[in-house]
Amino acid sequence: MECTWPESIPSSKKTASAIEELVQGRDIANQLRSLLNKSAGDNNNNNNNKAAPAEDLVLKILKSFTNSLSILNNADSDEVSQIQANTHVTNWNGGPKSSESSEETSRSTAHKDRRGCYKRRKTAQSWTKETPSLTDDGYAWRKYGQKVILNAKFPRHYYRCTHKHDQGCLATKHVQRIHDDPPKYRSTYIGHHTCRNRNFLKGPELFLDSSPPSDSSVLLSFDNSTITNKQDSPFFTSFQPSIKQEYKEEILSDHNDIAHIQSSSSDYLVSPDRTVAFESLAHMSVLSSTLDSDNGDVISGDMMGSVEFGDDFLIDDFP
DNA sequence: CTAATTTGACCTAG
């Protein structure tokens, strides 16, 4: 089986480069938007509605980019993506069903009518990754929920991209601790990032940005799988500037255990200067360990095989 | 003050 990559395994390279272009365009539009905001802020402080039409236009451009991205990303899946894609914060009032009255007839409490407010994404690409510690993947995640899962000892934490409202990034993930004694966390990534704000310190960014966009970005090759690093391939975790809070307590709690694990995998302890080589090594080791346990026969156990790609990332070549 | 997290209610797929 070919180790295909879940994130935008584009049906074709055309799609891939189209996505890249769109991301770039949206990024630029974002820059323009912030530029507009800034200039409107300090130039004319009393007349601020002058920039409103421009801002509006930029927002429309952004929306258009985001929608296109969403369409391309899950080409056949449902319309969830576009719904959330309004790039600014207006929570699309006047929802799908025009309920003119009866706020409280159905539900007693003074909650807003959230029916139809969200849709659960059905077929988004997802993949899981298991780590002995909570590592940051370079993206800014915002926790939005926590749930106790049946037959699981630990609750599951739900995160979404911080730039969901900024840039309409629809990526989410959930993290669940599956073992305690040797700490093990399973993170499931759903959807992929359309945002461009990774928290790189300095080194690895040249990995991603200055790489030729055609197809030879970064290759990691293993036994029989070739991995191309596109914009957010899941294993290109990076250094994090600050460990977030939710991780902090966990890390502190089993501080002793993970210390040597991390150092042995040469991850996160290297100074950022010489990271590029080290990083790839680190990831290779991570990957090889996971893939390694895979090529034998990781059976059952409890399915902690390693990297299983959850969904059928159907590569829809055109019919 | 703003922004992130917590947490219980809400919503939907199965």
Added chain:
DNA sequence: CTAGGTCAAATTAG
């Protein structure tokens, strides 16, 4: 119906 995923008010952190 239930289990899992999401929302959003309240709370806490920066």
